[in-house]
Amino acid sequence: xxxQLFIRNGTILTMEADSPVxxxxxxxxxxxxxxxxxxxxxxxxxxRARVIDAADCLVMPGLVNCHTHLPMSLFRGLxxxxxxxxxxxxxxxxxEAEQINPGSVRKWARHSCEExxxxxxxxxxxxxxHGDEVAGAALETGIRIVAGQGxxxxxxxxxxxxxxxxxxxxxxxxxxxxxxxxxxxxxxCHSPYTCSATTLVAAKQAARELxxxxxxxxxxxxxxTGNITDCGDRSVVRYLDDLGIIDDATLLVHCVWLxxxxxxxxxxxxxxxxxxxxxxxxxxxxxxxVPGMLEAGxxxxxxxxxxxxxxxxxxxxxxxxxxxxxxxACSDPWVMAAKKxxxxxxxxxxxxxxxxxxxxxxARGKRADIILVNLKKPHxxxxxxxxxxLVHGAKGSDVSHVIVDGRIVVEKGELTGRNxx
Amino acid sequence: xxxQLFIRNGTILTMEADSPVxxxxxxxxxxxxxxxxxxxxxxxxxxRARVIDAADCLVMPGLVNCHTHLPMSLFRGLxxxxxxxxxxxxxxxxxEAEQINPGSVRKWARHSCEExxxxxxxxxxxxxxHGDEVAGAALETGIRIVAGQGxxxxxxxxxxxxxxxxxxxxxxxxxxxxxxxxxxxxxxCHSPYTCSATTLVAAKQAARELxxxxxxxxxxxxxxTGNITDCGDRSVVRYLDDLGIIDDATLLVHCVWLxxxxxxxxxxxxxxxxxxxxxxxxxxxxxxxVPGMLEAGxxxxxxxxxxxxxxxxxxxxxxxxxxxxxxxACSDPWVMAAKKxxxxxxxxxxxxxxxxxxxxxxARGKRADIILVNLKKPHxxxxxxxxxxLVHGAKGSDVSHVIVDGRIVVEKGELTGRNxx
Numbered sequence: 001x002x003x004q005l006f007i008r009n010g011t012i013l014t015m016e017a018d019s020p021v022x023x024x025x026x027x028x029x030x031x032x033x034x035x036x037x038x039x040x041x042x043x044x045x046x047x048r049a050r051v052i053d054a055a056d057c058l059v060m061p062g063l064v065n066c067h068t069h070l071p072m073s074l075f076r077g078l079x080x081x082x083x084x085x086x087x088x089x090x091x092x093x094x095x096e097a098e099q100i101n102p103g104s105v106r107k108w109a110r111h112s113c114e115e116x117x118x119x120x121x122x123x124x125x126x127x128x129x130h131g132d133e134v135a136g137a138a139l140e141t142g143i144r145i146v147a148g149q150g151x152x153x154x155x156x157x158x159x160x161x162x163x164x165x166x167x168x169x170x171x172x173x174x175x176x177x178x179x180x181x182x183x184x185x186x187x188x189c190h191s192p193y194t195c196s197a198t199t200l201v202a203a204k205q206a207a208r209e210l211x212x213x214x215x216x217x218x219x220x221x222x223x224x225t226g227n228i229t230d231c232g233d234r235s236v237v238r239y240l241d242d243l244g245i246i247d248d249a250t251l252l253v254h255c256v257w258l259x260x261x262x263x264x265x266x267x268x269x270x271x272x273x274x275x276x277x278x279x280x281x282x283x284x285x286x287x288x289x290v291p292g293m294l295e296a297g298x299x300x301x302x303x304x305x306x307x308x309x310x311x312x313x314x315x316x317x318x319x320x321x322x323x324x325x326x327x328x329a330c331s332d333p334w335v336m337a338a339k340k341x342x343x344x345x346x347x348x349x350x351x352x353x354x355x356x357x358x359x360x361x362x363a364r365g366k367r368a369d370i371i372l373v374n375l376k377k378p379h380x381x382x383x384x385x386x387x388x389x390l391v392h393g394a395k396g397s398d399v400s401h402v403i404v405d406g407r408i409v410v411e412k413g414e415l416t417g418r419n420x421x
Numbered sequence: 422x423x424x425q426l427f428i429r430n431g432t433i434l435t436m437e438a439d440s441p442v443x444x445x446x447x448x449x450x451x452x453x454x455x456x457x458x459x460x461x462x463x464x465x466x467x468x469r470a471r472v473i474d475a476a477d478c479l480v481m482p483g484l485v486n487c488h489t490h491l492p493m494s495l496f497r498g499l500x501x502x503x504x505x506x507x508x509x510x511x512x513x514x515x516x517e518a519e520q521i522n523p524g525s526v527r528k529w530a531r532h533s534c535e536e537x538x539x540x541x542x543x544x545x546x547x548x549x550x551h552g553d554e555v556a557g558a559a560l561e562t563g564i565r566i567v568a569g570q571g572x573x574x575x576x577x578x579x580x581x582x583x584x585x586x587x588x589x590x591x592x593x594x595x596x597x598x599x600x601x602x603x604x605x606x607x608x609x610c611h612s613p614y615t616c617s618a619t620t621l622v623a624a625k626q627a628a629r630e631l632x633x634x635x636x637x638x639x640x641x642x643x644x645x646t647g648n649i650t651d652c653g654d655r656s657v658v659r660y661l662d663d664l665g666i667i668d669d670a671t672l673l674v675h676c677v678w679l680x681x682x683x684x685x686x687x688x689x690x691x692x693x694x695x696x697x698x699x700x701x702x703x704x705x706x707x708x709x710x711v712p713g714m715l716e717a718g719x720x721x722x723x724x725x726x727x728x729x730x731x732x733x734x735x736x737x738x739x740x741x742x743x744x745x746x747x748x749x750a751c752s753d754p755w756v757m758a759a760k761k762x763x764x765x766x767x768x769x770x771x772x773x774x775x776x777x778x779x780x781x782x783x784a785r786g787k788r789a790d791i792i793l794v795n796l797k798k799p800h801x802x803x804x805x806x807x808x809x810x811l812v813h814g815a816k817g818s819d820v821s822h823v824i825v826d827g828r829i830v831v832e833k834g835e836l837t838g839r840n841x842x
Contacts, residue, residue: 026494049711063541072804074803075803076802076803076805076814077803077805077806077809077810077813077814078761080758080806080809080813081748081754081755081758081759082754082755083754083808090686111799111802112799113800114799118799118800118817119800175649232673235783278741278745279748280748281745281748281814282744282745282747282748282754283754284748284749284751284752284753284754285749286749286752287749291709310813311809311810311813311814312800312813312814313800313802315743317738317816320738321742321745322743323703324699324702325701325704325746325749326700327502327702327705328701328702328703328705328706328707328708328746330705331705331707332705333502333503333504333703333704334502334503337501337502338501338502355704377538378532378533378535378536378539379536379540379733379734379735379817381494381497381532382494382495382497383498384497384498384499385498385501388498388501388502388732389498389732392498392501392703392731392733393497393498393732393733395735395815395816395817395818396800397816397818397819
């Protein structure tokens, strides 16, 4: 017996390349997979299907958040109006040492998963400690996740002995490999200034052998190269490339301080980039050269970063910020047009994570990660161009339904309850 | 018989200078005026008062939006990803000529008033044509407004003969003066590049005689001086000052392209400034020198601008943008700290409009323009600092109650209906 879901009467934004918007469209999901989609009349309603009426709604792929630290919602607003180094070393690291344990990680990761789902994000890419708890929270709440176990060269939550940081991450990946189609374990090295060259090389080597994504914070601040012992006068990207860290299964997070040759290296190696505009603005880190990276053809997605440095996980707000920030920074109103930004938050994010064969757009054969945005709100009327409405008008709170892997996890703006595997 | 409203159990942000936050506070409104406020135990509940339980809520002054064009929600998303000149002359002005009439102005001004109220704004400062319809919509919906009748030196909606533009505005002000304590008529000259020196001087003289606020778009783009016939090599601010336009009853909107001597002029004359960060970003106009203006002691408030150039009227989102934009632009995480931004969106806006004796903070004797922000949402938990929560976490959709001039116009996130005078 099949599990069928039929969404009808919606304006479908497939986010497939060159695909037109389907007005008054329907979409059929079977066993978590998109079976077919098209104008209302072209699809017959299966007799046993659960039906969602998407009248007055946009139907689109769930948003993909390429960089989170889910348990850090515990520290949302703990320390603000500070630069990265002070924020991190004087506030966040000490607070983590005191308050982070398996129980708090589970609780606040769950909290963040719920916040993400309620605001239309169906997949996130996370990096933190106590990875089992993060992955467990994702499994329970129903979100899709790339869950990275953190590696750092000093005592960290759950990893008191830094000598065992790589081994801990490897064990985490092995425990979670193949356990759920929604959970993709990963290895997350915190940064080149908190991990030695030896650690970086060992961790990347392990990720390669395990066949998982390797994530790392890179070039977040201007001062970063000065804080890396072995960097010399190289750029951070050049330093990591010389170590053999950068390839098509690497996700470089932030990439604020890049020059043209750094962009060329990233493009040549085929790495993905997570752009975190709000975090970079809030911590006064700088403005990443996103138009240049896109022009070079780099796989780039959007991330909110953790709640402690944003302070929210709403990718709708991030889309608005990304569009307006680069528009004013480049003095070019066309450089980050609405459709391009929505693409970055959906298919672009999936590409950056290497998941675009599976999610990121609405197409036959893809997994059913779908959201409905309710347009019947004063601030979203009228709609001349749905992409503009999404970027400059909509908020996470306008999301009415969220479906992950074919399961309805948010209905009429409310969580449907815990979706245990 | 008095009309009493009692708000209790809330965290009260008075926004008065140096006032502490009142935890578990109560506030009594009588006949639209704040009578008293303090810790729960310090106030007795009057027997006939209507009671609002503000548990889990922040209680704060309604937000003040210093620059809107309410009827332009009709054009929200009509033309995007364009610079100001192309957007204005090739899209907006032609669309206005075709679609703007008293009926559409009334309809869409009402729409915007509702959008503003639902997102926690209790007072806006507007500039448009068919001012009677804008003021009428505000009167009906219950918002407080400074309503400016537009003046421009070519045929405009409702003003086919530009020779009569000043007289039309004067007649509008006379019709509305003293009609409602919530409606303050005003004169709005579109800009120095669409109004001649003669028009500007006559309009400002009329505003002075009538005792009303004179509003004008100023220094929005870098190219502006080149589009003003009589400007010569002066800055726009210098040009307007030489015309005698700038005084303490003038609101200068945008002020993106200012130098130090322009800031000195504005400070010396005591004029107010409306800063519209999102609009300036979206239209690639530039980044206004807000920290410099604040340091000089200029009265500055926040504005969303019209829905066609933002594209939303949510001042919570604007607060987030203002904080993050200037933080990254100045590479200084302290320059636009959260409490400062909330002040700009409340008391700062009231000061810029010359209304701070009446609204902008919660204090005995002020009119009761009050909002409740519901903190019981995943994205607003936990709260370490309520100002940070408001700026970086909250959205207009988190506002549960809105009170204007003592009347409840939004309750549990829904409009209570039309509040006719």
